[in-house]
Amino acid sequence: MKLQKQTIADSFSKAAPNYEASAFLQKEVASRLLERLELMNVSPKNILDAGCGTGFCTRILDKKFSKAKTIGVDLAPGMIQNANQQKGFFNKIDYQVADIEQLPFADNTFELVFSNLAVQWLIEPKQVFLELNRVLKPGGLLIFSSLGPDTLMELKQSWQKVDQNIHVNDFLDMHIIGDQVYNARFDNTVMDRDVITLTYQTMLGLMKDLKAIGAHNMDTERQKGLSGKSTFEKLKNAYEVFRWEDGQLPATYEVVYGHAWKKTGQPKGDYHTYQVEVGNKQNTQP
Numbered sequence: 001m002k003l004q005k006q007t008i009a010d011s012f013s014k015a016a017p018n019y020e021a022s023a024f025l026q027k028e029v030a031s032r033l034l035e036r037l038e039l040m041n042v043s044p045k046n047i048l049d050a051g052c053g054t055g056f057c058t059r060i061l062d063k064k065f066s067k068a069k070t071i072g073v074d075l076a077p078g079m080i081q082n083a084n085q086q087k088g089f090f091n092k093i094d095y096q097v098a099d100i101e102q103l104p105f106a107d108n109t110f111e112l113v114f115s116n117l118a119v120q121w122l123i124e125p126k127q128v129f130l131e132l133n134r135v136l137k138p139g140g141l142l143i144f145s146s147l148g149p150d151t152l153m154e155l156k157q158s159w160q161k162v163d164q165n166i167h168v169n170d171f172l173d174m175h176i177i178g179d180q181v182y183n184a185r186f187d188n189t190v191m192d193r194d195v196i197t198l199t200y201q202t203m204l205g206l207m208k209d210l211k212a213i214g215a216h217n218m219d220t221e222r223q224k225g226l227s228g229k230s231t232f233e234k235l236k237n238a239y240e241v242f243r244w245e246d247g248q249l250p251a252t253y254e255v256v257y258g259h260a261w262k263k264t265g266q267p268k269g270d271y272h273t274y275q276v277e278v279g280n281k282q283n284t285q286p
Contacts, residue, residue, distance in 0.1 A: 013078025022212035030057050030116045033145045044068050044111035050100050051118020055083030062093050073098035101127050108137045119146035120171045129184035138264040147171045148254030158238035174256045186260035194255045199248035203239045206251050
């Protein structure tokens with residue numbers, strides 16, 4: 001998948017005002033990522049929410065670790081503007097427009113870096129993990145979620161019956177992401193995955209949700225311009241083969257989770273293997 005930063009920033013900035021009302025998946029994944037964080041023995045003084053969006057997770061982290069300084073960064077100015085509008089007069093969260101590949105922070109600044117569903121939009125994931133490693137203190141924790149290649153597989157397969165153009169974003173496999181994490185000089189890396197299924201009455205409902213959260217197709221090799229009515233009808237008919245017996249249309253998301261610790265004192269070339277835990281949990285939401 002080929003992406004451009006300005007396209008990503010513009011898309012999510014445009015979606016920011018109504019983002020949280022449609023971000024059902026993002027909130028569900030956030031809750032599961034925060035559950036994983038509960039199992040970690042961390043007491044951070046400085047926290048970075050990398051790709052904070054409208055600040056949904058940032059606010060939770062700030063409340064959970066009330067004595068810590070919490071910073072949220074996002075590439076999309078519209079997201080940061082919306083996050084600032086929600087933080088309240090006495091809220092101490094610091095929101096900044098910033099590129100996760102080039103963070104405006106000194107080395108060894110944070111004890112915790114948290115990132116929910118942002119990694120999949122990054123141009124150079126390997127560079128991002130190196131950068132997150134740089135700003136973490138030795139022994140600091142990185143915990144994140146991303147999307148895997150089976151995301152929206154029903155929509156992908158339906159489009160393949162219509163034409164050969166790129167219509168759906170494609171994301172990196174869990175094992176590739178895991179390799180990039182430990183090659184970025186992290187230790188004790190653990191990767192696992194979930195399958196979450198949202199359901200819709202119509203395919204149009206899915207398309208509207210994707211547009212509302214800014215997560216429509218942003219591949220630079222996608223077909224430009226609008227698809228005609230006949231094309232949309234073909235797509236809708238192709239999607240019908242996935243309709244469940246109860247009348248619902250599924251939209252599958254492969255969610256990848258990872259956590260790792262910044263090494264403390266090992267030489268740069270001293271890499272360690274990592275664990276992969278594969279699950280097939282399924283959660284259906286209205």
